[in-house]
Amino acid sequence: MSSRVLEIEAKQWQFESKADYVNALESGKVLSFSGLPFELSPDEKRLLSPRVLNEKSRNVSLNEKGELKGANVDPVVQAQLTELIGRFKGQALDLLNSIAPGYTPNLRVAPTSFRPLKVEDRKQSIRADDRRIHVDAFPSRPNYGERILRVFININPEGTPRVWRVGERFETVAERFLPRAKPYSAWQAKLLAQLRITKSVRSEYDHLMLQLHDLMKHDEAYQAKANDDLVEFAPGAVWVCYSDLVPHGVLSGQYMMEQTCHLQVKHQNNPEKSPLAILGRMRGEEHLEVVGGLTV
Ligand SMILES: [Fe+2]
Numbered sequence: 001m002s003s004r005v006l007e008i009e010a011k012q013w014q015f016e017s018k019a020d021y022v023n024a025l026e027s028g029k030v031l032s033f034s035g036l037p038f039e040l041s042p043d044e045k046r047l048l049s050p051r052v053l054n055e056k057s058r059n060v061s062l063n064e065k066g067e068l069k070g071a072n073v074d075p076v077v078q079a080q081l082t083e084l085i086g087r088f089k090g091q092a093l094d095l096l097n098s099i100a101p102g103y104t105p106n107l108r109v110a111p112t113s114f115r116p117l118k119v120e121d122r123k124q125s126i127r128a129d130d131r132r133i134h135v136d137a138f139p140s141r142p143n144y145g146e147r148i149l150r151v152f153i154n155i156n157p158e159g160t161p162r163v164w165r166v167g168e169r170f171e172t173v174a175e176r177f178l179p180r181a182k183p184y185s186a187w188q189a190k191l192l193a194q195l196r197i198t199k200s201v202r203s204e205y206d207h208l209m210l211q212l213h214d215l216m217k218h219d220e221a222y223q224a225k226a227n228d229d230l231v232e233f234a235p236g237a238v239w240v241c242y243s244d245l246v247p248h249g250v251l252s253g254q255y256m257m258e259q260t261c262h263l264q265v266k267h268q269n270n271p272e273k274s275p276l277a278i279l280g281r282m283r284g285e286e287h288l289e290v291v292g293g294l295t296v
Pocket of ligand 1: 135248
């Protein structure tokens with residue numbers, strides 16, 4: 001497998017970590033676990049179908065209040081989906097606690113999603129096409145540098161792997177694309193918020209991350225030759241990464257669950273390894289505070 005992926009054997013979601021997995025994670029590695037138990041009951045196997053989705057949704061998600069969104073199913077199936085996604089949520093949080101116990105009190109837990117669609121069949125705009133290699137950035141939800149930490153599990157019942165492209169270091173990507181980034185405009189950011197296009201005022205950090213995301217996806221030559229590794233996550237595999245730091249694209253696969261957590265940069269073991277700090281350094285020291293409106 002790729003040198004960008006750290007393969008770990010684990011029999012339980014809760015364990016005492018001897019290795020410095022946090023350093024690997026913060027340095028941009030994908031941690032890939034094999035051997036973690038996650039059994040689907042016969043009833044749950046029947047949930048593996050795109051038919052559980054309502055017309056407008058690509059994912060079923062379970063929010064912080066335990067409410068299920070995106071499904072069009074009867075109450076019995078709704079309860080089964082809630083149980084399945086909720087069980088993964090609990091185990092994903094256990095795993096994060098095993099990898100990085102120091103993060104636990106400061107993690108902000110976002111919704112958990114179940115993605116039943118075949119990646120190859122998705123038709124969407126270049127900007128929304130996650131098959132193209134990119135770093136995660138949200139157009140409508142500025143995060144001011146807060147990290148995006150994600151846990152994934154492939155629950156495909158037919159032996160189909162989930163295939164990712166994993167790209168080069170964030171610094172290398174930023175060196176390539178940052179010179180092409182449009183300058184930040186504070187008045188435009190305010191206008192976007194007034195028009196409710198963004199949920200709050202987009203910071204310079206958010207602007208730059210979105211520029212990287214968009215410039216990467218729209219650069220055909222880069223997409224064709226992004227110095228990336230092809231990585232297959234077999235059914236049962238669980239993988240964890242900072243998706244705002246690790247360039248990635250999802251080439252193929254079907255039936256995956258994903259837990260997103262957020263962490264403020266100051267709660268990292270090494271805040272200097274965050275995109276906020278890296279972009280700040282690249283833009284010059286005095287720029288750091290402006291980038292994201294936060295110091296690290
Ligand atoms: Fe992504």
